[in-house]
Amino acid sequence: MTQKTAAAAPGSLRKKPVLVIDAETAVVQALDILLDMWGYRVVAAADESEAVARLAGIGEPLHAVLATYRLRDGSTGPEAIARIRRLAGGFVPGLVITGDSTIEELREAEADGMIVLQKPVLPQHLQALLEAAALEDAA
Secondary structure, eight states, rough: OOOOOOOOOTTTTTTTEEEEEEEHHHHHHHHHHHHHHEEEEEEESSSHHHHHHHHHHSSSOOOOOEEEETTTTSBBBHHHHHHOOOOOTTTOOEEEEEESSSSHHHHHHTTTTTTTSSSOOHHHHHHHHHHHHHHEEEH
């Protein structure tokens, strides 16, 4: 049995880079599998300084940054996203995933244009947010 496949537009098979900042290997691996299925390429970092170092090697605009709230180097996900945005020279959608932050911390991240997601995050919700970020990029 043969399958018909539609011809892909040039560049459409390129996976969009998503920077994931989390020190938990299992979390990064799970996100890598999920995001790969959705057409994204995970660039992983354990903390803010590693994220900055990885940013230099991406070579194309980031689609989004997903960061856990508390990072292992003592910084926060919102701080890392803000720094990535400055280094990228523009707005990059930022999603902060947390399970233990205070209301004030969450409001601060939201005030800076970041989306805050409480754990556990439903895959469909995350996918919808990443697709919405793609629409913002195209506008």
